[in-house]
Amino acid sequence: MEILLVEDNPGDVRLTREALKEAKIQNQLHVVEDGVAAMEFLYQKGPYVDAPRPHLILLDLNLPKKDGREVLQEIKQNPALKRIPVVVLTTSRDKKDILTSYDLHANCYVTKPVELDQFIQIAKSIDNFWLTTVSLPNE
Template sequence: MSLEEIGRAAEFLLVEDNPGDVRLTKEALTESKVKNNLNVVGDGEEAMAFLKRQGKYAEAPRPDVILLDLNLPKKNGREVLEEIKADPSLKRIPVVIITSSEAEQDVLKTYDLHVNCYVNKPVDLEQFIKVVQSIETFWLTIVKLPSEIA
């Protein structure tokens, strides 16, 4: 059953330290046809606190999809991805790397860590919005996601 069928908004967690990219992602998701909530954290340590519902994130919603930048302060995206995929309560949440890195070793390393997909951030504003909307469409209307209790 899709999120639209049960009337629940899709929950996104964006882990991004660039305010411009946060703004563009918010804009892209606001224009979306799918009802959604975007939660944003600015570094890897905050991301793990959010996902584990620690401290100020005790009431945080479980994300349906995580949009994760690789180059983050405190704990980088690879470390966050590794922790997510090693945690039985988090490992089924789809993680989409969305980064400016085109380095082949980054692509290989993240797939070795079981990322669900790797997307390069377009430099062009319109392309960036299209990419975010495509990610949302794919993960929320095409793919069947596991429920939290699965």
């Protein structure tokens, strides 16, 4: 399984990698640091011409260049990308962010914990549900 993590905070990238490792998730994690790079990855443009199509996207909302809401909207409006599940994984607990994310067709919204143990539990939950339990579209 190919996972695309769209995250600009190096600490959160490191925490995500560690949590996935601790959860013993054996998937390929690709990381981009901003919304523009995320779309280049998904469209296989520029430095991402050979990028694989992700099976799952973990998307932060607060990104440079193009924020996560714009990325989510573009993904879900594109017939070639809209079936890729997008998990909004962000620090925001703001009700407006939650509602906006679901209005833009996010598949789920998860607030990032600060503790590694809690983050590992979330990584395990993501693995158990999105990568083990559900049937994902294979396009």
